[in-house]
Amino acid sequence: MKRRVFSLFCLLCVCTAFLTGCWDQRELNKIALVMALGLDKTKGKEEYHVSYEVVNPTEISGKTGTGRTTPITVYSSSGSTIFEALRNGADESPRQLMISHTNVIIVGEELAKEGIHGILDFFERDDEGRLTSNLLIARNTKAEEVLKTLTPIEKVPALAIKGKLDTMVQKLSKGYSVELDEVIRGVLKKGGGPVISGVQLIEGAKSGSKESAIKTATPATVIKISGLGMLKGGKLVGWLNDGAARGAAVINNKLRGSSVSIDCKQNKNGLSIEVRRSKATIKTNIGNHIPTIQLFVKQEGSIGQIFCAIDLKKSKEIRKLEKKWAKETRKEVQKAIVQAQRKHTDIFGFGEALERANKQKWKEVEKDWGDIFAESKVEVHVETRIRRPGMRSIPYLFETE
Template sequence: MSPRSGILILLISGLIFIEGCWDYRELNELSLAMAMGVDKDDDKDGFRVTFQIVNPKEVAGRNATGRAVPVAVYSDTGQTIFEAIRKVALKGSRRINLQHLRILIMGESLARDGVKDVFDFMERDHESRLTTRVYIARGNDAETVLNTLTLIDEIPANAILGKVKLSERAEGENYEVRLIDAIHGIFRKTSGLAVSGITLVGNAQTGPKISNMQHTSTPAELDIAGMAILKDGKLTGWLKGDNARGVTWVNNKLKSTIVNLKCKPKGKISIETYHSSTKIRTDVRHGLPIIHITIRQTGKVAEADCPIDLTKSSEIRNLERKWEEETKHVVVDAVEAVQRLKSDVLGFGEAVERERPRAWKEMKDSWEDLFPACETEVTVKSKIMRTGMRTKSSMSNK
């Protein structure tokens, strides 16, 4: 027998005694957490942790006793996040598993106080998913948000994800932030973090009840609430509307949006942006950073509520110029709004470090003062590719 054959026999023999993974757990021994919320606990100077856990029988449609709540929500407090999680686990009959966690929500009060402890725990925990989406509960606590039942999506965590995805493609005023990206923004000294906000609209007392899912128009519902701006791990302010959309544009996160343009003598034209690309370049003049933002976008005419002939190339080019001016206006205002909050959520510092490493060595220690004073130059290049199913407005003959 050759030495190689002997080694092969030993390996095969060893496999006979292997029964499986040493730390495996059956699925019916676990509680699958879809969402996690963290709030301040002022009474104990600690944290309140909330988990939204799937009710597997209800979701699978095997509940023989009639309709039940599709999720269970458990909360408890502790001086540390880890202690609070262990206390929450004791409220159920199964071990809470974080490997399927889809969203992490932090209450506004906690966010203003600081969220570095939350991300420190999430980064250390071996079960945490770095693709978990991160949100801030605007004007509320995370526990209240996670207790609110939703109508179309039975699992509220899925409803929140769906709303943000829809907002990305409909308005362009929000975008998803993964846990790994949030950790990078929180712990990097010279940058900041922009996170989508979630708010509760309506009657908070009705939200946790099954009756909230039995109305055509729910008494309490979850809604998107702008972008939270954090600096050094603390919430410094909120951006909404065009300012939030401008942040999305600069960060190259815009998937789609609508821009309304005025036309003469009256009326408006809606342009749908369906592709946008943003590039940031940097320069240094007299020791100060100059940020060049270039946006290239394509779109189509979605609605023309004014007399205009879109068969004429001159009209198309005129619309493109107006579209460029409006986009530039939105972006400039958003940059100024972020600079007032003194949080570099736009990645200007990273761009300078990447392109001007020598200059960055002199700037990084004073970037907190330099960022609000950064000079920006915005260039927008637009192209209207389609005008819809008709070229002449219905008002052109009036």
């Protein structure tokens, strides 16, 4: 009996060694949660200028804040590396900055053109950073200005930007959300690179940083998700806008929902189609060192609105609309391909498809794939299906004629 009690006591002593408290814990009242990071290049210096959007807890707790300050505060610091810049921020913030809750990371356009390899290395190496954070590029402005812009509805601008990005993906798909780990994998592509959505300030950037800017029915400055930035070798080389950006989303199977307008009788863009499903597959063939790429796109959707008299009960009318829709989709996809070829960057993964199909041929063209891609012939085949006419098959305009 004594031996059993002694053995149990020893076992409990051993277990206590694995039940120790968190040796590196940090109290909530000692840390500042960074919801968004902005990365710019210091003007006239080879330094990183890092901005931190920090939440003011008292202003976002409960239904209303104290009203004494804004919901967020933006601090900034500089350093020869991002790591050094973050450490240099310790002399401004009254609390220790914690970046593990960062939702979005915004890179200034000037810095993106110089290259983002250093940025990716830091976030992949740092134990606090999250590779699931969304990466965006600030168009025609600095990342710091975007972080300073206050937003209505969402008190925290970082959450507003994340919400705008998600809504754009689900309803418009003129671009798509890209996380850090996707960008890291993308920069390793031979002859190509990833794409990163842009964020833009509409109207005056300075007025958007004042609290009075959101106390009106129309905000003085609006943050807008705008276009897709094309990267090659880790550097920003160009932008895809509107239809071309949506074409890239179609090719990369990132289209979640969108609206396409086509002509309806004499009315230009008189009919809107809601795209509900989209699937693209790639087939490659290579001969005489120049590959032929075949892209097959299948889409399904429903009719959103009509401004012409057309009987949707007739299958021949539906077929006509499907052909027009397919033509419009093909035009957007081809526009995206042409613009990427002009920049010699394969942002669609055509090279990866060629590697899967013919590894031997891929080894022959791998080193020069960017230039070979620019000369490649891409055949686009689009098949569309209108599954639903909406709540009404025959528009009332048909009855008025």
